Amino acid sequence: GDVVAVYDKAHLVPFGEYIPFRDFLPFDPMAGGVDFSEGPGSQTLQLEGLPSFSPLICYEAIFPAQVVDQQKRPDLLINITNDGWYGQTHGPAQHLEIARLRAVEEGIPLVRVANTGFTAVVDSHGRVEVLLPPFQKAVLDFNLKLIAGTKTIYASYADYPLVSVLVVLIFVCRLCVYRAVKH
Numbered sequence: 001g002d003v004v005a006v007y008d009k010a011h012l013v014p015f016g017e018y019i020p021f022r023d024f025l026p027f028d029p030m031a032g033g034v035d036f037s038e039g040p041g042s043q044t045l046q047l048e049g050l051p052s053f054s055p056l057i058c059y060e061a062i063f064p065a066q067v068v069d070q071q072k073r074p075d076l077l078i079n080i081t082n083d084g085w086y087g088q089t090h091g092p093a094q095h096l097e098i099a100r101l102r103a104v105e106e107g108i109p110l111v112r113v114a115n116t117g118f119t120a121v122v123d124s125h126g127r128v129e130v131l132l133p134p135f136q137k138a139v140l141d142f143n144l145k146l147i148a149g150t151k152t153i154y155a156s157y158a159d160y161p162l163v164s165v166l167v168v169l170i171f172v173c174r175l176c177v178y179r180a181v182k183h
Helices: 058-062 091-106 153-157 160-182
Strands: 053-057 076-081 110-114 119-122 128-132
Touching: 053 058, 058 076, 058 091, 076 091, 091 110, 091 119, 091 153
Parallel strands: 053 076, 076 110
Antiparallel strands: 110 119, 119 128
């Protein structure tokens, strides 16, 4: 087997894959003192015989507006994860729900594979088409409907409209306070 594509994780887990503010700590919280290095960011991979896809490793799927290369949008999001560190909590279900939001925001279907969490196929509207509960061994066979060329409003503008409205509201509030104090 030849290596046909490589993806390096871009969003590392704090305190698991790197130590934030390491230079300011008087001790080494991780044995060996070596942090992982982050990859270059979202990428779209194209493998022969498959739709183009954006790989998301573990919790990379929680970052809005950071899961696809906007210049080369994929047909599919693929999230692989190990939710074992959540233990017997609501974490795996929450992790799935957050990943579903990325499918809705980008208008791109999601295939999520979790060896100790929820494995799911989610359509571009966030509907779960197939669901496998945690700790279940199975093979999922499904027909995934890909919608080429779709781009949601959120995919086009991300959080800029919300930030713009907040800036205007802050300005109006400050103006109101200024006028109230002046009178």
